[in-house]
Amino acid sequence: MNVLIIEDVRHNADRLTRLLNSSFDDITVYGPLPSIADIRRFFNEPEKIDLILADIRLSDGLSFDALKDIPGDIPVIFTTAYDEYAIKAFHYNGIAYLLKPVDKEELVEAVEKSRRMITPSATKEIAEIYRLLQGKPEVYRQRFLIAEKDGYITVPVSEISYISAESGLARIYLKNERQYHIDMALDDIDTQLDPLQFFRATRRHIVSISSVRRISNWFNRKIRIILTEYPDAEIVVGKDKVTRLKQWLDR
Incomplete structure (x- = not known):
């Protein structure tokens, strides 16, 4: 299983790598990619990625700016500090997220869940989350x-x-x-x-x-x-x- 880490804080990325390597024998870690530009460059090359662990707020913007355009249907687990819009978006779309500092057991559960996922359109869900994070109002059933x-x-x-x-x-x-x-x-x-x-x-x-x-x-x-x-x-x-x-x- 190939896992890509998107994270602009090195010690956070290193910790995720250690947790993954100590918990799974069949995972190869790619990255970390610290910026939107790096994400876009990475996906210009044909590389099979099975799962993405992505921070939301990078040094040059939201990771959604790049992830919403990636090819294929790659499950994404977001690692983030508490953010009201993000929590709302994840609840609405059912995409996994982990709060920092990432707990090892929760990370393992999220990765195992991603193995079982059949994702009809992960990129479509990312685009919807991106829209919600921009603060556009959502209309709910009354x-x-x-x-x-x-x-x-x-x-x-x-x-x-x-x-x-x-x-x-x-x-x-x-x-x-x-x-x-x-x-x-x-x-x-x-x-x-x-x-x-x-x-x-x-x-x-x-x-x-x-x-x-x-x-x-x-x-x-x-x-x-x-x-x-x-x-x-x-x-x-x-x-x-x-x-x-x-x-x-x-x-």
């Missing part, structure tokens, strides 16, 4: 139109406590304890909701920040979310999402 036996009702997203995938359909749980099925996939709903207000806690659950009463430690470094209106709901966040959950709550 309400759902839900069918009832004698017509339809509208449900504002502000009234939602959480959404669950059940038997192939999504079920909305409202703060007034009413529930409705909607004929949409949870993945589609997730991309339409404001990531500052809603969090994809598990493959089967999206939760509203206004309904989170508390979070509690769970087995194997997982976290359970306790909701105000539905305290018995079993919503347990995997350890790979715990950091993102805490950042989402701590705004």
Whole structure:
């Protein structure tokens, strides 16, 4: 597996290289590339890269300026300091990211995840993240139109406590304890909701920040979310999402 490191701080790049070499026997590390110009020069030559580890802010601009134009569908794991726009973008597009200083276990998990990824268009997602980082406003869903036996009702997203995938359909749980099925996939709903207000806690659950009463430690470094209106709901966040959950709550 060929991994390219994009990083303009040498000791950060050296640390990533050490972590990769100590964790995997089958990885060849390329780079580091410290600038946008270096990235463009690198991809002018035919070199097979299976994964990119990229810092966002380089000395001469955003790495997206170069990455959005690279050929092929190469998965990208971003290494970054906390950035509200970046976190929003990653949540929206589902691209992995690691906060600095990079934790070895999180790096290993992200690399293993990239091996399993089937990326239809990584470059398209990078272009979308680049657009979000420029501060252009995003329009999110404000309400759902839900069918009832004698017509339809509208449900504002502000009234939602959480959404669950059940038997192939999504079920909305409202703060007034009413529930409705909607004929949409949870993945589609997730991309339409404001990531500052809603969090994809598990493959089967999206939760509203206004309904989170508390979070509690769970087995194997997982976290359970306790909701105000539905305290018995079993919503347990995997350890790979715990950091993102805490950042989402701590705004």
